[in-house]
Amino acid sequence: MIRKSDITKLTALTLLLSATGFAQEEAATTEQLQNNINIVWTLVAATLVMFMQPGFAMLEAGLVQAKNSVNILMKNLMDFCIGSVMFFIIGFGLMFGSSTSTGGWLGTDYFMLHGITGGADWTYTFWMFQVVFAATAATIVSGAVAGRIKFHSYLIYCVAICAFIYPIFGKWAWGSLLNDNGAGWLEGKGFIDFAGSTVVHSIGGWLALAGAIVAGVRIGKYDKNGKPKAILGHSIPMAALGVFILWFGWFGFNAGSTTTGDGEIGRVAVTTNLAAVAGAIGAMITSWILFKKPEATMTLNGVIAGLVSITAGCYTVTPIGSLAIGLIGGVLVVFSVLFIERVLKIDDPVGAISAHGVCGAWGTLACGVFGAEAVLGIGDANTGFLYGGGFSQFGVQFLGVIAAFIWAFGTGMALFTAIKYTVGIRVSPEVEREGLDTHEHGIPAYTHDMGEEAPMVPVID
């Protein structure tokens, strides 16, 4: 990035060479080159984040029953489709438009990308990066309500979250990212959520919590004594593929959130990766202790837990800090899944509430614990209490976590309840037992025509 001191010197050169008419152009060119580097990096990152959609789709489809897998895929597909349109029309403007007149609570322009001038305007790239974040928030919910809610009710939910619920909270925390007139009230207090542990993941997670509560538990999930029964996912390889894709995309999610192509992106990628691996290790060990086996779905959720946990602090913590944050996230997700299933008796088929809601909150708070700008040589603010920064940053983080819970869980309960008592939220017991795929979409996920007398034995000698 061009520092201000450079610009002063640039001006000196401009004066010296102004007779040639060249200097000003040259200065612009240097800045333009860095802008172009930023644009290439940010668009590549946006593309990676977009690819998280099939990551979620494969993870969730793998963890539900075969009879409901087309339905969950359609939900993952359509939330991105509906979400993109709504974010284009309304959401982006609410989130990044000027908000001085609303005290940092709501944006008031940029609707339908109105007012952009010039085909190469940065706003296009920025919009592309942001729309995939909005879709991520939306898609988190689909897993938690899998196997039981109506397709058209889900579409209504998508309209609400991508047009209003997500972008309004986003304004509070990230409103100034596009222009200085857009600052939100929460970022004004120094709230840190670099890539969205709270803004994207907790918001999605608490909406998922509301959805799972209102939708109720799947038939057969609990026996008459309230004891939970495992309803196994139909394809663990599919779920594993989904997790790997999400991990891949997360490099765009976190390192892309710099929206600047310089050396900082390498560091963010390092913390992101270390937290992911620590999350997997943490969850694997925890499941090994609890169940006597390194359980696969818990370990996979551990990767997600690590990634969600580091998302807020990926820019401001050290590599060692990221290992600690991810490890704790990995342990946390196992206990949270068990607590939600066995104590709260809420049915979350893929563990989305734990991985995104709970770990998102943890990761946001962790910025107040492990923040280490001075150690990293990147500044002197945002110091966590482990690095001598006291508890003020932790307090701000706590405020943001609470605000996110109140906003997302509150609006989520209102929204799902409204849907429940209008168009209805739950499919009939018959449809649920026979599977949503054929009833809602007219097609089964799988057919098995392997040919007449398909050889199941070696055919090459």
Added chain:
Amino acid sequence: MIRKSDITKLTALTLLLSATGFAQEEAATTEQLQNNINIVWTLVAATLVMFMQPGFAMLEAGLVQAKNSVNILMKNLMDFCIGSVMFFIIGFGLMFGSSTSTGGWLGTDYFMLHGITGGADWTYTFWMFQVVFAATAATIVSGAVAGRIKFHSYLIYCVAICAFIYPIFGKWAWGSLLNDNGAGWLEGKGFIDFAGSTVVHSIGGWLALAGAIVAGVRIGKYDKNGKPKAILGHSIPMAALGVFILWFGWFGFNAGSTTTGDGEIGRVAVTTNLAAVAGAIGAMITSWILFKKPEATMTLNGVIAGLVSITAGCYTVTPIGSLAIGLIGGVLVVFSVLFIERVLKIDDPVGAISAHGVCGAWGTLACGVFGAEAVLGIGDANTGFLYGGGFSQFGVQFLGVIAAFIWAFGTGMALFTAIKYTVGIRVSPEVEREGLDTHEHGIPAYTHDMGEEAPMVPVID
């Protein structure tokens, strides 16, 4: 990009500083930096487009029967392999070589990348970007002829399309992309096909039409009264993964077609994404109305339809224009699939003719309707009739669409008919019934050894 006016000023500086011997080097460096940004962006985009190969492979394999899925994967793999070699030896030269002597109908150099000097020559990166386009055109056909044609006949087809059919049309529309001496006759008329709705997708789609006609329908596709029967795809999750991968790769396909790393790529990504989501929505609503259900495979094809439709105009239409283009594409693909299956009675197992051929034509024409360079601030040519540009651009687009149909369908019919009456095109009915996988490749797609007494019940308490 360095504008010509900059270069004039650059020359002034060169004169001023020439005593130091530095200025010329410095100017080169600034230009070189942008070149390097362009190279990085274009190569990343090429890599994304290459990844569309497994996108097509998964989509097509998911939509055919399990007994033919290895065969379709092998075809998708080998068309890229054969295609890369043929495009290296012949195709690239025909498409991008100098063509002044042939009136813009055929290129005459660059065969086997001959004549490239210097290890960092742009031509390498450009070749990589173009070879994956050629492979895309080839692979479109595989789905339309799935489940019934011989493997070695398919390989012959791949040689012809990547060496001759695709690159010759490519020359006409895109010949000048590498050097000014390569301009094709169609681009000389002002034909717009920014990333290949016609050059890649319609060419592939019309070849697919020829192939499906010559190959004939699969056994059991139509009953005695000519009524079509659905032959369900064996894995909708696999098909859905394929569509998501294609969508991901399409950001490289469209935004990469600028081959320049600047702000325009963000805008192209926005129009690409909006058309994709609108295509899905259009197809979903149409299927919902027609079948009373939001049908999954039609919705998936809607994504492809939206993407193919915006490929020609992604650079010259507004975001709102792209929504309209994609939406219409999504509606169109459903009716086209039904028309081809029920009226024309041509058996296209994956809907390739509709998604690529028909929507490619629509997208190309749409440039003459929605073109809006002046509105976007990127120029003043190519104005569609909705923006006051009259029908001249539409006329040129129509010419290109017709030329593509005549060329691809014509050569395709000749090619597949020649194959049919020489080496043969169709497998025996016995092979077709038992599946191409074991007969043609010696291996079934799936075996199901889940272990002795594999527990289908929860195993963790």
Added chain:
Amino acid sequence: MIRKSDITKLTALTLLLSATGFAQEEAATTEQLQNNINIVWTLVAATLVMFMQPGFAMLEAGLVQAKNSVNILMKNLMDFCIGSVMFFIIGFGLMFGSSTSTGGWLGTDYFMLHGITGGADWTYTFWMFQVVFAATAATIVSGAVAGRIKFHSYLIYCVAICAFIYPIFGKWAWGSLLNDNGAGWLEGKGFIDFAGSTVVHSIGGWLALAGAIVAGVRIGKYDKNGKPKAILGHSIPMAALGVFILWFGWFGFNAGSTTTGDGEIGRVAVTTNLAAVAGAIGAMITSWILFKKPEATMTLNGVIAGLVSITAGCYTVTPIGSLAIGLIGGVLVVFSVLFIERVLKIDDPVGAISAHGVCGAWGTLACGVFGAEAVLGIGDANTGFLYGGGFSQFGVQFLGVIAAFIWAFGTGMALFTAIKYTVGIRVSPEVEREGLDTHEHGIPAYTHDMGEEAPMVPVID
């Protein structure tokens, strides 16, 4: 890249303009821009290489039985997790730390990224690129020992390879990549292995050989007369997806190994792609001749063989040279698989020893045959004997190949034998027969709940 001659001229300009205080800053900025381009490119490449993990996971899971597929996925996941942590703590320092004091045999600093100053230090990006290479070396082994070794024994192995075995050989061949004080003894002799045919793939392949020998053959692999029986992979589409993902990631692996964003990356991508397609063609034709059918898994392995073979020479051979190298690699892998299975009677379920060990050695030697720097206009060293360079380069390559075999196979035998006689390496026959998934991880890969009376017939009229 800034050449030295440029720097001299830069100094002249610095003197001329030093009065303004600007020149030095401007020079830094120009260099910084190229650095930023390099960082963006290298990090994107690292992300692509990271994505090779699911490539290996899908390939290996597809090629093993369904009952062992969760286990192989967990191994692929956890080797990256354990490997990242060990490489962070120890491996990276051994590989890239200063090694003047150890004569180029061991690095002595950079442990836990200690000593990095500044949040934008190149070392972060470089670490991210290198850690995914280390994980690749580790994960190669998992396929060769699939279906029979204990999970916790595998984890111990991962610690050893990523902390010590891989990085120590890496130091010898690549030690100077981060700093001049880190040069290894083998690179001092002029050994060429641009992206790791030997450093990554052969090392992984020879470790796999040791593992497969110590682990022994799977139950039922050979009959009483020692005749091998094919144990078919459970999902060829999954394996094919894995191969395509690996191919995609390999553009990062090879072209990213320049760690510089300039035109050379395009050329490296071209040679990489041509070798991959030639490998597939070579393996397909070979299998067609031997088995009378174009066999699918051999063809898929041919892609990997071509890619591994070109990895050493991707920067220094011509496109035509890369076709030859890949084609030979594709032929070689088929014969090697048959030789290892039928003559050596070593059980390698996925062909990892052949694809990575044998083809890695071939590719490394091929640099001494096809090296063509002068022809490419990139230098005058490293000329292979086909281009008049005599046999000196071939001799150095041969030395490196032998050193890699002795080191990796030697330490591998010691390691796996030590594991065997301490914690044990092999699961019980009962577990092997029933599958590792339920016994080791408490979960089957698949359940098949398609709903009550799931329709296997068309459901849309």
